[in-house]
Amino acid sequence: MSCPRMPEKGDHTIPALLDQPFCDDASQLEALEECRRLAQSYVQVDGSVAVLSDFASDVSYMYAGGFGKSLHIEKPFTLLPSAFEDCIFHLLHPDDLLERHILELRYFAMQKELPVTERTKFSCHCRVRVSNGDGGYTYINHRIFYLKSHQNGSIWLSLCLYAPATDNSNRAGIDGKIMNQDTGEIIAVEQYSRYDRSLLTGREVQILSLVAKGLGSKQIAAKLHIALYTVYRHRQNIISKMQVTNATEAVRIAMTMGLLHE
Amino acid sequence: MSCPRMPEKGDHTIPALLDQPFCDDASQLEALEECRRLAQSYVQVDGSVAVLSDFASDVSYMYAGGFGKSLHIEKPFTLLPSAFEDCIFHLLHPDDLLERHILELRYFAMQKELPVTERTKFSCHCRVRVSNGDGGYTYINHRIFYLKSHQNGSIWLSLCLYAPATDNSNRAGIDGKIMNQDTGEIIAVEQYSRYDRSLLTGREVQILSLVAKGLGSKQIAAKLHIALYTVYRHRQNIISKMQVTNATEAVRIAMTMGLLHE
Structure with a gap:
């Protein structure tokens, strides 16, 4: 396997998601198929919307259950021409979109510092407002998982889940959290925001x-x-x-x- | 297919989960396999614990990701000799166990009144305390889905999910909710508790x-x-x-x- 190597430690900054050095190998098609199947299974159980983003190819696989209609997604499957699901993002309240974006940047930066094998332990959770089309907003839960990384450390496949929120109480902010799924521990913001400067x-x-x-x-x-x-x-x-x-x-x-x- | 029929309307009361009239047909093995696969996929993504209960056979298929350890589940798969996962239930705070139990009875009664095709729209959510072994308790999220019913209306396969709670704020009760997953609507307790008397x-x-x-x-x-x-x-x-x-x-x-x- 001839994978472009990651930049040396001296380089300091974290590359953009799409600018990571990606590589090709035969096992990737299999891994992609597995993750597409996982996304579909999730949707089949809870009827939510799952977007599997492939950062190497800059495309997304979007699966939608019954909740898709609330996000104006009519078809059970859509291939999106970008790793970022703008069709959903543009429904979010602008303040929440900004906060969510920062949370994901930090999640990405934190994950990049972890060994590849540790990454699936951590998921990113928040509650955001989506436009209901009548000038009002509804709360939904949003989660991010980095399912697969390349051996060289590049984060390759991410799964974003969109489901109705059970907590509809009126609170400020998106209540963003990074969680250790094995222990339930919520990672303190001080701990993951220390990568901001990089x-x-x-x-x-x-x-x-x-x-x-x-x-x-x-x-x-x-x-x-x-x-x-x-x-x-x-x-x-x-x-x-x-x-x-x-x-x-x-x-x-x-x-x-x-x-x-x- | 020779399925025992459901009791006539005049009978009024709802049968117990395990006392529903179950039937056999060739497609069931396939459906069971599909649901076992769904449960596994769920666990693979979020590392939680999923219990697929088969009420016709009175057994459960328990899958555990990294979070299993927090519930003293060491093995990734366990076949339980009961449709009820007592090994998890006995870790719950007794007050929460009672409340959760009532919520599930009501969820069951409500689902029995719905056409088979409508049932996967509704899921049941609560937050319960589990013993951490040191005399203290930790919050976890618990969800129930009735994935498959027989054609005669008997509820056959249920999926229970146990995952760490993102909300660890100290509030009384289990915050039990039945939700329409397609719309995000939380069903009012008055609406589903009206089946209590039956x-x-x-x-x-x-x-x-x-x-x-x-x-x-x-x-x-x-x-x-x-x-x-x-x-x-x-x-x-x-x-x-x-x-x-x-x-x-x-x-x-x-x-x-x-x-x-x-």
């Missing part, structure tokens, strides 16, 4: 801080005495690492996480 | 009320002018319908449900 390099933080102050790419290039192309490249890397679609979203997330310089 | 016949209520007052079987026979054997038979039926092991437990449950005469 999400972006010093240079990226510097550039995003300037974006946050309203500077355009040309102004940033001039201020830092670097080429405009280099600024573009950094911005693209930031967007990719933050798993967002534009720099404004990246700023919002980095600010909420306290990553930016004053 | 759990026991008038005669059974009369006899259990006398047991509750401390009368022995001989005294009950004398008071009601019936044979001692008849009292024994009624007591056995009550115990069976209440899914308990003795009359004292049946009294406790019936009292909590408000079924007994003053």
Whole structure:
């Protein structure tokens, strides 16, 4: 097997989900089929929605039971052309979407620090609001599992579950939690947020801080005495690492996480 | 297929889970295999404990992931010689066990009133305390699904899931809920507790009320002018319908449900 190696320890930052070095081997088709079967089984029991994301191929397999209708998903199976299920994300309350996004970035960063064999022990839980189409919102439970990693440490297959919430009490925030499933222990936020600083390099933080102050790419290039192309490249890397679609979203997330310089 | 028919409507009371009229047909082995596979898949994803109970054969198939250890279950698979997983039940806090038991009786009674095809829409949720072995208790989530019914309406295969609770806040009671999984609607307790009265016949209520007052079987026979054997038979039926092991437990449950005469 010729797998691209992970960056050496000196590199410090965590690569974006889709930018991890992936490799091919014969056993992967089997593992993918197994995980697709697991996702289907889950849906068959509790009627929820399960999205199996393949970060190596940047596609998702979405299975929906009876609860799919509440998320405007009519078909029992859909192949999505992205590892991120935007069709569900765009139904979430914007505040919850942001919080959920940060939780997943932290979950990802924490998982990357763990040996591959330890990763299936930990799952990520939150309760988010989804639009009911009438201007109102309904609570749903959202869970994330990283089912498979490549031998080189790249996280490959993730399973996201969407099910109705049993707790509909009115509370602020998404009540995000990372749990050790073997023991039931809830991991303290201080423990998993310590990887936050490894999400972006010093240079990226510097550039995003300037974006946050309203500077355009040309102004940033001039201020830092670097080429405009280099600024573009950094911005693209930031967007990719933050798993967002534009720099404004990246700023919002980095600010909420306290990553930016004053 | 020669299936024993369900009692006619005039019979009123709901049979005990194990006393339903079961039948055999070739497709059942396949359905059982499918459900065993579903239970295993569930455990594989979230590492919890899943018990598939076969009420026709009075056995259970227990699958345990990493969380099994917290429930003193060491092996990934155990065939239990009963449809009820006493090895888990005896770890529950007695108050929670009673409340959970009543919730399941009501869930069963409600499901019996539904067409077979509607039953997989509804699941039963609660949070119970399990002994941690040091005199303390830990919260876990418990869910029940009736996966398969026979064509004659008998509930055949149930799946019970035991997973760590994400909500460990100190609240009284088990927060029991029956949910429509397609819509997320929580069924009001008034709606499903209206079947309570159909759990026991008038005669059974009369006899259990006398047991509750401390009368022995001989005294009950004398008071009601019936044979001692008849009292024994009624007591056995009550115990069976209440899914308990003795009359004292049946009294406790019936009292909590408000079924007994003053």
